[in-house]
Amino acid sequence: MRYAIIAAGEGSRLAAEGIKDPKPLVRVHGERLIDRLIRIFMEHDAEEICVICNGQMTDVQQHLREIIKNGLEGHTIPLRLKVKSTPSSMHSFFELSPMLVGQPFVLTTVDTIFREEEFGEYIHQFQAYLRQGGDGLMGVTDYIDDEKPLYVGTDGEMHVTGFYDDNSQHCTYISGGIYGLAPNAIDTLHRCMDLGESRMRNFQRGLIRDGRQLKAFAFSKVLDIDHATDIKKAEDFIAGKNE
Incomplete structure (x- = not known):
């Protein structure tokens, strides 16, 4: 399985609230955000992990290059690094896309927090749905x-019917920012870029526009680290304190 991590944001809100580390290096439950994802992906048969960070994140670049050279916790990591500043997460995805051509992949952002056991079931169902x-x-x-959730329309069998900025469609779910995609998603990404679109939610709408067959997998919770208070929420969640 191939994995990709968007770690290109500046983390300006965290910095404004007194968090000194760049977001990928923020520790949650004793583990850096980027390291947590890499570890989890390796536990789920990562053949390659592709990461993008911005040009200003010299500490993050150094950390990732150290992982490429020396591994993580004694394990060799098949990590590929792209360093480039981009205006949006979809543009970051586009910069990673040459590394993702031709095979299914799972993409997420560096601050996505989920239950590890649920992620294992997600990967199992993703592979089954591809088959x-x-x-x-x-x-x-x-x-x-979430301050600006993306609502996800689903039918009774969890097929995705649409993506919405508000809940006028009375959706049960919002996007968790975890995307398992077949190779044809890259074609949709290129069409979105040609149309001048940006943001990952526009890419998701592009998948629907292109007639891609999508299903939803329900995680119990997915958290993002946007504010300093989110760190404590995530630590409690990982520790099972806020079931």
Whole structure:
């Protein structure tokens, strides 16, 4: 399985709230965000992990290059690094896309926090859906703690019917920012870029526009680290204190 991590944001809100480390190096439950994802991906048969960080994150670049050279916790990591500043997460995805051509992959952002056991089931269902001819399995949650959630329409069998900026469609779920995608998703990404679109939610709408067959996988919770207070929430969640 191939994995990709967008770690290109500046983490300006965290910095404004007194967090000195760049977001990928923020520790949650004793583990850096970027290291946590790399470890989890390696536990789920990562053949390659592709990461993008911005040009200003010299500490992050150094940390990732150290992992490429010396591994992580005694394990060799098949890590590929792209360093480039981009205006949006979709542009970061586009910069990673040459590394992702031709094989299915799972993409997420560096600050995505989820239960590890649920992620294992997600990977199992993603692989099964690919064998059935599906194009993507989108991680979703009914836990809403996001300033601008992207609502995900689903039918009774969890097929994705649309992506919405508001809940006028009475959706149960919002996007968790975890995307398992077939190789044809790269074609949709290029069409979105040609149209001048940006943001990952526009890419997701592009998948629907292109007729991709998507299903949703419900995580109990997915958290993002946008503010200093989110770190404590994530630590409690990982420790099982806020079931």
